[in-house]
Amino acid sequence: MYKTASINYHKSKNILLVKNFYNLMKPRVMSLVVFTALVGLVISKNQIDFVSSVLALFFVAAGAGAAGALNMWYDSEIDAIMSRTCLRPIPLGKISNNQALYFGIFLTLVSVIGLYFVSNILSASILALTIGFYIFVYTIWLKRRSVQNIVIGGAAGAFPPVIGWTISNNSLSIEPIVLFLIIFFWTPSHFWSLSLYKSDDYKKADIPMLPVVSGVEFTKKNIFIYALILFPITILPFYFNFAGLIYLIPALILGLTYIFLTYQLLKAKNKINEEKYSKKIFAFSILYLFLIFSLLLIESFFKIF
Incomplete structure (x- = not known):
């Protein structure tokens, strides 16, 4: 009995270690x-x-x-x-x-x-x-x-x-460069929206995130600007002909939705609304990137079959 309990204990300990x-x-x-x-x-x-x-x-x-x-x-x-x-x-x-x-x-x-x-x-x-x-x-x-x-x-x-x-x-061309650019220009608005409602955390840790160094208003403007920059970049797969209308139409809708959310944050006048929209942007930005790449994947399957 004690031997079984000991074996189970060590198994649980090992599983926990693997999980960590x-x-x-x-x-x-x-x-x-x-x-x-x-x-x-x-x-x-x-x-x-x-x-x-x-x-x-x-x-x-x-x-x-x-x-x-x-x-x-x-x-x-x-x-x-x-x-x-x-x-x-x-x-x-x-x-x-x-x-x-x-x-x-x-x-x-x-x-x-x-x-x-x-x-x-x-x-x-x-x-x-x-x-x-x-x-x-x-x-x-x-x-x-x-x-x-x-x-x-x-x-x-x-x-x-x-x-x-x-x-x-085993080579580079315009397609992977475009994919690189989509994630590169998506990243700032994604993380700055997080840093807006977690700014106290970053202050405590002395990390110079944009809201801590330059203030909330400046951060909101930059989130909106990066959303605007990202929009035409997400159209590049269609422009360079490695995605079609299956990709383009949803990508336009997603991009305009993202811009609208960042505009709402830009115009927010109190801390409650700023936190509300920054959380929305952070959550939507993850979905946005996932769907953009999912659409590219769907397009590629259509081309294969």
């Missing part, structure tokens, strides 16, 4: 990375076999997890301060700093080397660049020093569809 390491990889971010990489892979003109595709996307996911783990390792002190991040594995004491560091380095090596062997050196190099950019440029250099942290650092999140394209195509 999984959470260290930022699974929600990782899922978005894999999805956008999948879109880049599928819309490419040269298709690879199913097994190679799955393995390649697995290593892309591992690379995203590596970036997440190393980010949590470096940011563990400020994560403990902020209400949004205080329940992450390191602040809770579930994973130690050293464990996170070694895990992140291990995943980096596995993901880059693995992608090289199942795909090509270009894809592996861009994955290595993505991880390095996220850790060294965004996390270590920009995040605590520059109000442009999200704008410049957002490039890291825009690389996955490029990686997906190169996995299949």
Whole structure:
């Protein structure tokens, strides 16, 4: 009886440890990375076999997890301060700093080397660049020093569809560049809307997010401006003829809806409404990006069949 209880205890402990390491990889971010990489892979003109595709996307996911783990390792002190991040594995004491560091380095090596062997050196190099950019440029250099942290650092999140394209195509062209631009110009309004209603968190952690440094009104204007810039960029897939009307019409509706929400935020005159619309924009922006890439995926399936 006691032996059975002991075995069950150790099983539960091991399962919990695996879960904590999984959470260290930022699974929600990782899922978005894999999805956008999948879109880049599928819309490419040269298709690879199913097994190679799955393995390649697995290593892309591992690379995203590596970036997440190393980010949590470096940011563990400020994560403990902020209400949004205080329940992450390191602040809770579930994973130690050293464990996170070694895990992140291990995943980096596995993901880059693995992608090289199942795909090509270009894809592996861009994955290595993505991880390095996220850790060294965004996390270590920009995040605590520059109000442009999200704008410049957002490039890291825009690389996955490029990686997906190169996995299949082993080259670069206008299509992956357009996909990169869509995510790059989507990122600022997405994160600035979050930082508006979490500004106290960023103040406590001494992170120079736009609302903290330049104020609410300036942030609202920039969210609206980036929504305007994003709109024509989302039309580029149609312009460059790798998406048709199935993509274009919903993309126009989504883009105009996003602009309208950011305009409502711009015109909001009190803190309650500002928080209300910033939360709406943050939630809708996630749906917006997901649907834009889903539409591209749907278009590609129509072309295949």
